[in-house]
Amino acid sequence: MSPKEKDYPHTEQFILKASTIARAHTILAYTAFTSALALGLLLHYEKIVKNAIAGYPEEWFPSVSATIGDWYPERNVFQIFIALTSGPRIALVSLLYYLQRSQNSSLPTIVFVSGIIRTLSCGGWVYITSTDDHNVHDIFMIMYIVLNLPWMVGGIYSTSQKCPTVRRKRSIIASLFFLFIVPLVYFFIQHKVHRIPGAYTHYSFFEWGLIFCDVLYDACAEEEFRLNDLRVAIRDLKSVNGNAAPTKVKYIHIGGSPSRQERSKSPKIQIPLTQNWKVFFTNTIYLYRPYVSFTSDLYLSYIFWSVFTSLIPTLFYFSVWELAIAGSELALFSTLSPIWLSIPLVLNWARTRGGQSAMHLLSFIGVAAYILKSPLHRLFLVAFATSAAMIPRVVTWHDDPAYQSIMTGLGLLLSSLSKHVNHSNNPVWPFVNEGSGGHNKEGLILALLALCEFFTRPTGGRQPPDSEVDSDESVPTTPWLLGALPLGSFIFILHSLLADPSTLIAWSWTGYEDGRPRGPLPHVHGSLTLLCQSIGLFIALQAMKGMKVHFLANPLWFAFGSASSYAMYTYKNWPGYFGGLGLAIFMMGSIPPILYNVSSTGAVFRTSFAAMLVYCLLALANVWTVAYAFVPGGVYLRERTDLVVIAQMCCLAPAFKWPALRHRLSTTALSSTVSSCTRTTLALISVLGVLATLYRLPATPTQPFRPGHRMLRAGIWTIHFGIDNEGRDSQRRVMNLIKDMELDVVGLLETDLHRTVYGNRDLTRVIIEDMGYNVDIGPGPNSHTWGAVLLSKFPIINSTHHLLPSPHGELAPAIEAVLDVYGTAVTVVVSHNGQEEDPLDRELQSRELARIMSAAYPRPIVFLGYVVTRPHAPRPNPYQILVEDGKVHDVDQEDYDRWCEYILYRGLYRTSYARVSRSTVTDTELQVAQFVLPKHGRGVTNETEIARYLRSRKEGLPSEHWFPLAYYGNQRWGGVNGHLSISKPLYYAIPDNAEI
Template sequence: MAPRIKDGDAVVTINGKWVSWSHTVFAYAAFFSALIVGIALHYHKIVQNEHYGYPDEWFPSVSATIGDRYPERSFFMVFIAITSGPRFLLVFLWYILSARPNYTLPKIVAGVGVFRTLTCGGWTYVTSTDDHDWHDIFMISYLVATLPWTLGCLALSPNNRRAVKYRKILASLFFGTLVPLIYYFIQHKVHKVPGAYTRYAFFEWSLVLFDVGFDAITALDFEGFEFVVRDVKGISRGQLKTTADSVLEKEKGKSVGNTFGEGFFWTEIIDAAADVYNGFVFWTIVTGLPVLVWYFPLWHMGISGYEVAIVCCCSPLFFAIPSLRYAAAKNLRALHLISLVGLLAYKFQDPANRLFVTGFALATSCAAWTASFFAERANSPRLETRIMAWGIGLIMSVIVKFACYTNNPLWPVMHAENGGWNKIGLVVAIFAVLRSQRGSNTSGGDYLPSGGKKGSSILAGIGFGGLMFAIVSLLTDSSTMISWVWDGYPVRGPIAVPHGAATILAMGAGLVYGVFYPAVAGSWTAYGIGSLGAALLTCYHHWTGYYGALAFAFYVMAVSPVLISSSVRHSPATAFGVGFIFYVFMLLFHVWVVAYAFVPGGPLVREHTDWVMITTMISIGAGVFSAATSNSSTRFRKKPIGPNGKRQRSYYIYVLAALQLLSISVAYLRFPTNDYQPHHKEDKVLTAGIWTVHFGLDNNMWAAERRMRDVLGELELDVIGFLESDNQRIIMGNKDVTQYIAEDLGYYVDFGPGPNKHTWGSALLSKFPIVNSTHHLLPSPVGELAPAIHATLDMYGEMIDVVVFHSGQEEDPEDRRLQTQYLSKLMGSSPRPLILLSYLVTKPLEGNYNTYVSELSGMKDIDSSDWDRWCEYILYKNVHRTGYARISRDTITDTEIQVGKFVIGEPEPEQEVRIPEELVPPGRRFPALFRGEGVRGHRYHVFDEPRYWQ
């Protein structure tokens, strides 16, 4: 019965449902009035995009419709401004409807609703023409906020079956539409398929319908409200039972059902975030040390002795001494604080000192985390949260690298000048340790120190080591497994952006699944699925291989809680100490398969990534076997997680959800534009270069991508070949040196052959569309494999071939002879004009040079009079050469940049005559910036100036 109404309380009463109806009507009017006016006045203009127009594209996108043209933009803005009033009232009424005493979720949902409304105003009134970056920021913020708003409304829905049914339908349609939307956007943006943008537009308009329609359902809930606001049914007093309450009652006692049913406390989510950040620091140090180790054999061209630093991670072996073990467990805060010295390593300029400091930090960090797991062995809920912090910290590190173009900004090879966030990261890390490591009672719980079956401690250790290797080798960067399955243009599989977000999503989903369903995650069925994923990743390219990669990522993260929970039941010195020893063995194993020419016994494992993957999965299987033995004992079965444990679990999942939203945002903001233009389009000039980048680590052990970006941009390079560029291994940090340069300067990228093909890598960056490319492994019976990329580029409407090639080393002349014959035949068989950007390891006019430059290949040397070359060469055929220059590298690498200029569309003259620069048209000249002393250590050298031909 409605409460009695006092006389004179209400002058005018308006039912609350009209707030929803007015919001719906004005929102639809904003979009569809703009659509009608736009089609009537500017049809051909609003269906035109950067690739196609009418009739290939015949329906406009939302952004094109409401964007910049008058008067449709004005129609949209007027109606969307009117919509803002009902929108704020809708959020307000929803809060009144769902608010209950001591219940925080309604406040969060209301805050998201207000934020979403404000960001809608942002992308509405700041168009892409006004400010493209801010338009995108507001738009992605709005889309990201839609997820918590939708889920929050579903969780707080009154127990109105009709409303809940419609909400579920519209929410499913909204999120389901995102899949084809993204697919057709990629078809349009990456593949340039005619008509794809029209299909994309239909799904984009569908999102508008579903988004507004979802909020229109509130009309069914607001019928119980009247204005001036009087609650006529008492529903605003916290007495209303929500759908979430009904579900929680039915699911009581089940893991998923109870996780989110408790109150929300900001202090506890801050604790969870601090714990996750500690995990992020751990993975930062774990992945940062091998990069430092790699610097020394890289510059010594062989084993240097510094490689021994990788055994620092084996510090848990010292826990064989009981006093050390228990002292560590009682002083976790001190251990974690000491390990932060690794974030200070960047302060040491000497590479050796930086290595020693980071090695000490890694030893301390591995001991600290082992002690953390050991200290909570008697308390299953707290052990679970430590494992989740460890796993979500890994995902955070991957997302940070995803946002920072595969560099971790806290690594010791980073500093302020090259994009490091070292100071901020250290300050946050100190507060995180102080917050999360405040000491707790670690006694009691369900752990029994004796009796029952515990499984084999050695097998548990091998399982943990295999888990560590699987994670560090393949899951510490979202682009690593994508580079495994990439096989050239046209695009037939995933690309690093945006599909790296899918890898991150699979990792997060796997970790959550392993926490909620450890029995399934630790089963042999799950192990079989994970092994199948590993096999597909290893043996197949394109989408088939990537589907295997996703299954592998999901399984590895899911089995992590199982293997770690099993390992803590044994001595930490045995389980974790042996585990890290096995991890070091696997690290060397996976380096040996590609570095076989430089290490003792290398030929025994040459090119056997398949052996590495098999060993990895067998080792994880050993851990699963040990865990299964332990879990078969009733004395070691976990007790059900209590309410406090479930509440704690929920906070870590909130943090994970926020990180996943961040990864989606990064994927959106980094989505490739594919609208790149050459520097001198009007002159039809091609400026091409070759550079052996030495893995993007400079002479002083700093990441060099930004310095590389600066010099390449100033040289106005349209096409550049990188050699020694494959960093998708543990010792190189699992990163991609091309991403930052390509996105900042605007290049299409082809990298290959991939890291599972056992080369040191080659890459092609081009401002011209890459029509087709194939990857080659040249004959190498003795020495290192020689990679080559053979690509066809669309240069000003003419198809031109470009080959990027790295020959084998000097010590193996037979390899180089066979490679010379192979590549010469390849170049000679091309019917198109061709440019070779290469590392040949030969002297001009001698030996193999005369096969590369011959009738067999049809190639000419860009400057046969340049006698001072040994490695880098630019050759060409059937294209007009006009210039050649050599630019010093400063301290970025050990090899200079060689650059050639060509004019496309002009016939190659029978005799090319050297001319002075004064006679060269300005658009065909090299930049004057590098004359004389040059800039930042880069200058024209050897002959101190560019050379030109008529």
Template sequence: MAPKFKDGDVVATINGKWVSYAHTAAAYSAFAGALIVGLYLHYHKIVQNEFYGYPDEWFPSVSSTIGDRYPERSVFMFFIAITSGPRFALVAFWYLLTNRPNSSLPKFVAAAGVFRTITCGGWTYITSTDDHNWHDIFMVSYILATLPWTLGCLALSPRTPTALKYRKIFAGSFFATLVPLMYFFLQHKVHRVAGAYTIYALFEWVLVLLDVAFDAVTMIEFADFDIVIRDFRGISRGAGNQAVSDAVLEKEKDKEVGAVFGSGFSWFGLLDAVADVYNGFVFWSMLTSLGLCIWYFGLWAMGISGYEVVVMASISPFLLGIKPLRFFIIRNLRICHLLSLSGLLAYLFEKPSHRLFLTSFGVFMACLSWAATFYAERSQPHRLEARISAFCIGLLASSIAKFSYWTNNPIWPVMHGPNGGWNQVGLALAVLAILLSTRSTASSGGDVPAPGPTKGSFLLSSLGLAGLFFAMHSLLSDSSTMILWVWEGFPVRGPLAVPHGALTLLTMGLGLVIGLFAPNFSRSWAFYGVGSIGAAILTTSSHWVGYYGALALTIYVMAAAPALISQAARHPPAQTFGLGFLMYNILVLAHVWVVAYAFVPGGPIMREHTDWVMTATMLFIGAGIFSASAQPPASSMPKFKGKPNTNPAARQQRSYYLYTLLFLELVAVSIAYLRFPSYNYTPHHPETKSITAGIWTIHFSLDNDMWSSEVRMRDVIKELEIDVIGLLESDSQRIIMGNRDTTQFLAEDLGMYVDFGPGPNKHTWGAALLSKFPIVNSTHHLLPSPVGELAPAIEATINAHGRLVDIFVFHSGQDEDPEDRRLQSLFLADKMKASPRPAILLSYLVTKPGVGNYNTYVGDKSGMRDVDPSDWDRWCEYILYKGLRRSGYARVSRGTITDTEIQLAKFVVDQPEGTNDVIPEEQVPEGLRFPALFKGKGVRGHAYHVLNDEPRYFA
């Protein structure tokens, strides 16, 4: 072993604390120097934001101070460049101070520190003015690296009480400050509150101070060792010709690390946990895709298609009741899990029925494999906990994947290369994950019992599983589902899918942590009461109040999962998991029946009774809690007397899943940041003061070949230069439709404001409004529907070229229910007649021109005009208007995206309504013409049709 010191003259000795001093001084000088110069030279400019300036806003943000103008930008970059040297030295010294044998954590923290330093250089030297995207990428990366650096420093901090105290204060204050920071940012960005950005800026500067202060604490530990420069060849005395220097650092030994994050950290252990979680992600990806594939066939059949029978694929755990087969499956879990990946291979088949059957077989094998896995691990509580953690974090990962992919899962069988699918990558990773995560089980195939006596009822446990799985699937498989439950239109009075979807994902992780660390509390009746109250609030309330109920329910469901699944694993798997999935399927069907009552046998019994479904869900979970509460705690069993969870391997194993959970939550927050809308949208032809309005029935964003159609919809809407469009049959926020929201992708990619319309708990097929113009106000209506399906409508006011215009989006009832349609026409006519502003109706009316209810919608009763009274070949889609000049009308073929065409109309504000005289296109200004791209054969199956295959223009 090399000696610590070599003989030689000491040329210089520098105390380590000066590295911290230099880093702190240079970093603070960079920010303070830029702020002082900016306030002195460009005060009014740097406090100005996109909405307000001085005196409403009176303090600049960090980004506007350091990146927008010379010379403050140069002052900042000068000092931040000086900071980089001490910064790298600080990371190196911290590694040398905390490194110890047989521990990889110091290396991980050091790597995070280096990465954090590099990304800091990225966002400081590439400002948002230079390149907004790369600035954001580096900024998000820096934030991601800050958490492991902070937590790692806390875990590795030597036994210096003063330093540890200050680190906890600065770190806690840093993360606590993020909450008001985000709140005031939303107040500024979404609600446009004057002065909110100044408060946001103040919190932003506080974050800078705390971030640097956290690293400044190292001056306490670094004071205990020196940097020693020695001269071994007498060069300092002129005796040599080559300069050589060594820095010898004294390291403190044997510092205590937290129990969870202690020595023995293994990258292989972490990799196993990640693979296990990915296996859970694949399970939830397949389960959530099954209903979507089934829905395609019922959608075209307008009722029961027969394919619905494959919904029962999930009851495969009943096979575990056959003892020899159960032993065989447990001994061959790897093969069973690999067979379940057939669901990921489904995308290779063009025929929808083939994809459905492969997906259903994948779900069949996945449910069988996971039930067998839980049962096989029941004899080793810590191994069972790991599988349950993977199962639950897999759900979170699936939701995060959908959050990043605008509510589609990129490995679903309705995704493929043309619409952005990642099927090949997902499949390859799934194979690797299964090979890693199924290397062994606690049981070799025999019935090794769980420790201690097994109490409680298997029947109650199976009901608990049913309620748990249904709640996880119906409410938590997409971060926007419950947000849309409480959405009631503009102005915004509650959460938004972005960024607040990240809050749902964070509470999912919090709930799971509670379930792991407080198992007795998670199965208590008091906590069950909290979850039940949350469910009641979510079901009955809107806006923020309803969402608070949703968050309480989210925490409870995820916290209850470990207790309910571990209790079920103690009983025979066919009885618990088989019956559990059967009852889960009954809840799924009831969940569909509440809105599909007009098309299914016995449907009217369940009509509009989401409250019944929610009540049944919580009662089922309560039954599971009753069974779990009968089981004595592990620490009270004779085998477990003394301190619970004293097994270091079990603690370390749990830490790997917590690392994975923490990383996923950071990804969720980063996605929310990157997806936050800009709200700087502009119409296509502002110089003409025109509105291009459209109506389209999108068939729940599944095209004629069962591929997700958002990308193709986006392309045609963009190419048609539509400013305002109503989308019908747009609510896909149910299990059977994949818990999706098409409007998120369209609104973000097209740069449009969006109103989702009546939410998924309002029992309609959906209506949505997308607008290039700001939506000032909107109200959601459920029109009279005493017999048939509920008719949704949106009544919105937009600010179009400085003029308020009312937009109505409406889907009437079916042809089988004439009284419903008559009452709906009277209701909507009254609303349109009462509007004092110019108005446009984008609708699905189910009537012929000039016949029946048409005369209620058009004429004196409503005050509305038909966009083209001469167009006799209509039955469903209509565009009506008043108070605007109608300049053009077109009908565009649907291609294979849906079963209904696109209808378009061009209007000009602040001009009289005009006549029905048709004029040639040559007399129409260029900005008021429909795109020539769709003339003739058009593009991708979209072309002008019906009206002599041309748009029609009016004087």
């Protein structure tokens, strides 16, 4: 008899086995889903299997959302049973916490909190269906899936050692749950992006599999409660004479095995009630401070990568405007700030808490620089901030390689994830602001909080101890040059290839075939890069945890990385991307041996300064492979990315254990807290990357702006690498004008931003994710062009990338695509010719473009290109070659104000044409033309000049042919968004005998 039972011997009590509560939860949960499925199949079968792509018989099994949320009475029956399930579920979560709680670990508390929030989020997606509010439903669903990670993984580790079968069952079920997510995402993409009939049925099987595993995982609590003989007793405490007990009316006792506190042999310390809150506060800080410190260090690493990757795009703004060496390139050498560590006094100060805090604070200036309007002023601040950020980073790389291996990798992953979520823009970059997807203020506030935590951290935390050494030298085990070469190459590879999850995809992309992409799509498959980076860092974590870093320094590991690098460079489409994924795993897994190698040199200044010099040389060489026409000596690196790839791998080689080098790696272990936090962070980054992809996919099928009229409105725009005239990101400004002009087909030029000089960005992301275009991003960074993009509201049947002849000047890209426009195959060509200084290049390029267009005859065609020629210029100038040899017509041969952008066409009826002023978005205007397709199976009946130039007022055409009135610059509307306006709107009548 318990002490309480002795105190109240005449109490009435009700005892309930905890396993009964768990069983009730399982029965109610399964009943809710199975009853809804049975009713749906019986009453509304064809309705619940139908979706936006197909219906029965292509789709023959319903999804969970369609089953539980669309029809009466299954929706209502399901919601009633789920409401009944909520009570047992909250009780189950609470009882598990009581059973698993411990003074030595906060993991059961984390599991308990995630379980409660998970239960509430379940109510969110159950009672707010996708029919009610698609976004809110998805947010709660994503929250539920994310919370399953700490709930399941934490629950496995919190399971009592006396219940090995329960732990094993939970491990199997949780593994199945997360394994099902992979095919679930695959079939969802097949359904949503590729619009394949029947794919949603396969998706539904795995969705139901997740539901089954989710409930089955919670059902394991029944066995755990039974093995621990856990019971709930409710007693009515009354005295013999019927008077109520003086202190309580009811007493709730949870019986079973004694708590961990009761099992402890240490005597209990009685603490006065007035001091309880102080003890609680102190214990809370003591328990949670390591996790807070880990989070602070992670965010400071994120800020480092954000400032570091913003430097080159900020300085290269001036180089692009000058198309030559502008002097701003010298700012790159701010990364050589470790030269100050050659002064012993500076080195000692940089190793102190105060010195590192000061440097971190100065690095925040790079984030705050977004406030300044002048690009030059921003460059000064970003260069200074980068210089400050490098000093504490290289010092900690040398002094604490184990922990910094984790922080460096996680910081890069967090930066990459933030870009993936934010349309490929880092939200704290200085050249973004609130109008272009920036969250600079919030980023600064979080940085200051992280710095406060770092500065006030108790001694013995993650901060390395203050050094009393007054010299750069200690006892070395590795020559400093052999530590510098791998470190410099390592930073360069992370920056150039892994700073954005879609860069590796751009390297392998080649276009479409038979209506489907030949390889991965950046906005769809980029999360795979994050997943593989996480796997690589997890491998590194496990190696450090087992003190087996030397395995990652094995030459065989380097051979794997070299083979992956070769495959990435040599192959295209999925094989090339798989090579890139292998390189991502290799690079993240190689962080520990590289930093241990740096630490064992015993020379902070020499190693770090030489490493950053190697980084600068590789970065410049990488730019020179494309910008060879604008730099002295560029001819020697023209289109030689292969040399850069070979050089970066050769520089990495000394970090590995070759017999001739004989260097030794001294390793240190990571704490269990760091290991646990790292695993959790890697899992969250991987899951959030996938969920962000799913959330960003367009909710509705892609369709033209004016469906049903057989109209196509096309535009061509050179957008100057996504940087506006004020040096800020222009993605959203470009998108807004495209949206206002209602362009069905868009050719964008100067768009290859997957380079360090442009921030490894994807200019198409915000447009295709917010507006639902199909996209061909054109030749990638390893094709050595300035880039071309095709956006289409119509399906892309086939596309081919061309590298136009360029014997003297810059390499010119072109995209040849066949679109399905209302059932008619229409060829669209997007191209960017070479510069005016190279007449032979332009002539040869024009002949190739004319050949491509004439080869497509008599198929309708729209040419959208940057040509560099005057209208009607005779041969060998491009104009006459393109029009005559390509068998096409100028959009308006009487418009003599053009210079480089042209729209040409064939086999269509043109109804309107205009040039839209550039404002400050870029340095060139947007040209727009609208066409009407002939009747299906028919062609243009009259292509004479008279028929093509039947001019009309806009009032003579239906209103769907008009351009937005707000953009008419000469009328009272006066333009919009910084005086963007239509400078020359022209309209054309359709011939009377036209068949449309």
